[in-house]
Amino acid sequence: MRETLKMETVIGLEIHVQLATRTKLFCGCSADYFGAPPNTHCCPVCLGMPGALPVLNERAVELALKAALALDCEIPERSVFARKQYFYPDLPKGYQISQYEAPLARDGHLDLELPDGTTTKRVRIRRLHLEEDAGRLVHDPPTGRTLVDLNRCGVPLIEIVTEPDLRSPEEAALFVKQLRRLLRYADVSRCDMERGELRVDANISIAVDGRPGTKTEIKNMNSFQAIEKALKVEETRQRMALERGGTVQPQTFGWNPEAGRVEPQRAKEEAEDYRYFPDPDLVPLLIDEAWTRRLRAELPERPRERRRRLQEGYGLPAYDARLLTEERAIADYFERAVALFPKPKEVSNWLLTEVFRLLDEAKLAPEDLAGRLPPERLVEVLRLVDEGRINRNTGKAVLEEAFRTGREPEAIVEERKLGRIADEARLAELAERVIQEHPQAARDFKAGNERVLGFLVGQLMARTQGRADPKLAAKVLRDKLAAS
Amino acid sequence: MLSREDVLRIARLAKLKLTDDEVERYRAQLGRILEHFKKLEELDTSDVEPMAHGLEVANVLRADEPRPSVPQEEALQNAPARRDGYFEVPQVLER
Ligand SMILES: [Zn+2]
Numbered sequence: 385m386r387e388t389l390k391m392e393t394v395i396g397l398e399i400h401v402q403l404a405t406r407t408k409l410f411c412g413c414s415a416d417y418f419g420a421p422p423n424t425h426c427c428p429v430c431l432g433m434p435g436a437l438p439v440l441n442e443r444a445v446e447l448a449l450k451a452a453l454a455l456d457c458e459i460p461e462r463s464v465f466a467r468k469q470y471f472y473p474d475l476p477k478g479y480q481i482s483q484y485e486a487p488l489a490r491d492g493h494l495d496l497e498l499p500d501g502t503t504t505k506r507v508r509i510r511r512l513h514l515e516e517d518a519g520r521l522v523h524d525p526p527t528g529r530t531l532v533d534l535n536r537c538g539v540p541l542i543e544i545v546t547e548p549d550l551r552s553p554e555e556a557a558l559f560v561k562q563l564r565r566l567l568r569y570a571d572v573s574r575c576d577m578e579r580g581e582l583r584v585d586a587n588i589s590i591a592v593d594g595r596p597g598t599k600t601e602i603k604n605m606n607s608f609q610a611i612e613k614a615l616k617v618e619e620t621r622q623r624m625a626l627e628r629g630g631t632v633q634p635q636t637f638g639w640n641p642e643a644g645r646v647e648p649q650r651a652k653e654e655a656e657d658y659r660y661f662p663d664p665d666l667v668p669l670l671i672d673e674a675w676t677r678r679l680r681a682e683l684p685e686r687p688r689e690r691r692r693r694l695q696e697g698y699g700l701p702a703y704d705a706r707l708l709t710e711e712r713a714i715a716d717y718f719e720r721a722v723a724l725f726p727k728p729k730e731v732s733n734w735l736l737t738e739v740f741r742l743l744d745e746a747k748l749a750p751e752d753l754a755g756r757l758p759p760e761r762l763v764e765v766l767r768l769v770d771e772g773r774i775n776r777n778t779g780k781a782v783l784e785e786a787f788r789t790g791r792e793p794e795a796i797v798e799e800r801k802l803g804r805i806a807d808e809a810r811l812a813e814l815a816e817r818v819i820q821e822h823p824q825a826a827r828d829f830k831a832g833n834e835r836v837l838g839f840l841v842g843q844l845m846a847r848t849q850g851r852a853d854p855k856l857a858a859k860v861l862r863d864k865l866a867a868s
Numbered sequence: 869m870l871s872r873e874d875v876l877r878i879a880r881l882a883k884l885k886l887t888d889d890e891v892e893r894y895r896a897q898l899g900r901i902l903e904h905f906k907k908l909e910e911l912d913t914s915d916v917e918p919m920a921h922g923l924e925v926a927n928v929l930r931a932d933e934p935r936p937s938v939p940q941e942e943a944l945q946n947a948p949a950r951r952d953g954y955f956e957v958p959q960v961l962e963r
Contacts, residue, residue: 405932406932406933406934407932407934407935411935412933412934412935412936413934413935413937414934421940421953422940422952422953422954423940423943423944423953423954423955424937424939424940424943424953426937426938426943427935427937427938428938431938431943439928439929439930440928440929440930441930441932442929442930442932443931443932444932445929462926464920464921469881471883472960473955473957473960486920521960522954523959523960524959525959528958528959529951529956529957529958530957530958530959530960531951531952531954531955531956531957532954532955532956532957533953533954533955534955657881659881662920664921666921666928667921667923667925667926667928668920668926669926669927670926670927
């Protein structure tokens with residue numbers, strides 16, 4: 385019997401993020417290629433025509449620097465672009481312009497907030513560099529051909545490489561979530577994973593009794609669930625092999641989400657040999673203190689700091705503060721609304737339930753909320769409810785209509801006569817009718833059955849389409865019943 | 869001197885198919901190029917900063933302003949095969 389081995393999972397990530405620029409990294413072609421007809425966002429530079437010369441996009445450099453600063457990286461004074469040579473139809477030049485020996489940034493970290501809500505774990509960033517994206521291939525097995533669309537070719541990317549500091553698939557998924565949140569806060573990228581704006585590769589190994597294990601690589605994980613699932617599958621495979629006394633072979637797998645399997649990718653006949661060398665078409669990039677200082681000043685408050693400020697500054701529960709700060713656009717929206725209607729918990733309640741539901745149903749991104757329903761509109765509904773002019777349920781309906789039509793809540797209330805019936809005389813008339821229609825209930829009440837009052841109040845509310853104040857309705861009914 | 873295997877490996881990386889004669893010819897030619905670099909290695913460069921570029925220029929940057937791309941027809945005009953606006957190539961496996 386072998387003694388139990390002490391096994392520890394070791395994961396490192398390599399993450400590619402498309403930068404939110406208008407144009408490509410080295411040419412003026414639009415980087416907004418999603419859904420465009422194939423090969424319509426191309427020019428001699430990104431088609432790899434001989435003699436065409438790349439010119440670096442300043443905005444891409446600034447967004448990459450912002451990402452580096454947000455991750456507390458060191459930014460060397462000088463960085464250099466290099467050619468990474470490989471032959472593949474998604475890369476018409478035969479090389480990708482990337483960075484190798486002198487990357488834009490290195491030695492950063494992200495303090496991962498663990499699920500307990502109080503502790504953090506530091507995950508080190510080894511390097512962060514700029515490079516260009518490749519084209520898109522459409523495989524067509526029936527004809528044995530591959531179709532090539534070069535619209536994506538040359539779109540700016542940053543590659544972020546972590547140290548192998550992650551210890552479980554859950555931790556890896558959590559890291560990607562928090563990295564995404566940080567980059568979205570800094571407006572570096574929208575990081576829409578469904579559109580491939582954030583793509584994750586991982587290497588995973590099992591250390592046995594503290595000895596490092598053999599790594600395998602997993603590619604094509606394009607959702608948080610995929611990251612966690614794929615790594616779990618591979619973790620289990622490696623652990624079982626080692627427990628049986630077997631070994632792990634270095635290998636590259638692709639995640640197949642339909643089959644829930646990691647599938648081996650074609651074994652390479654020989655080790656990759658990219659023959660990097662400095663690109664003679666591009667001059668070095670020098671980054672001085674003044675530049676990074678200006679960009680640092682443009683960075684927003686970090687999600688964690690913002691959460692603390694919302695919790696402490698507005699007296700919100702930790703739960704509310706956490707949900708409100710997952711997206712910067714929501715936190716901004718919350719603060720704009722509270723500035724107009726200083727009841728933070730009330731604003732938070734409406735945002736987290738009603739507004740989130742409407743956003744979800746409309747499949748709208750958080751950053752589009754303020755355009756659809758300006759905070760002033762939400763506040764108008766809150767005021768109408770607060771002043772007792774409409775009840776809470778009517779408020780929800782008005783909010784929904786304001787969200788859908790873009791109309792003023794006040795106008796919706798006016799037009800649809802949704803205002804509360806506060807007129808006691810009018811309610812008394814209606815109460816009279818309810819009592820006449822339900823003589824048995826009225827007798828039961830007089831005989832001492834208090835519970836039927838609830839039923840009669842319900843009838844009265846129905847007659848007013850919910851516009852009566854339930855307390856006033858009960859009072860009016862009691863008065864009527866006592867008098868009859 | 870370069871080995872025959874070295875030449876074949878370089879050819880593989882460059883996706884070239886060489887005849888036996890060519891392998892021998894390039895082995896000699898590439899070998900001579902390497903000899904030139906051997907000569908350069910005789911210089912003491914321990915005090916010299918590595919150079920990434922021949923020009924004393926840095927930070928040539930462009931504003932992030934879109935410029936017109938070329939029409940699809942023009943982008944595809946040198947392609948040996950095309951389909952539905954795509955370049956068409958023999959099937960390749962996933963990288
Ligand atoms: Zn272009």
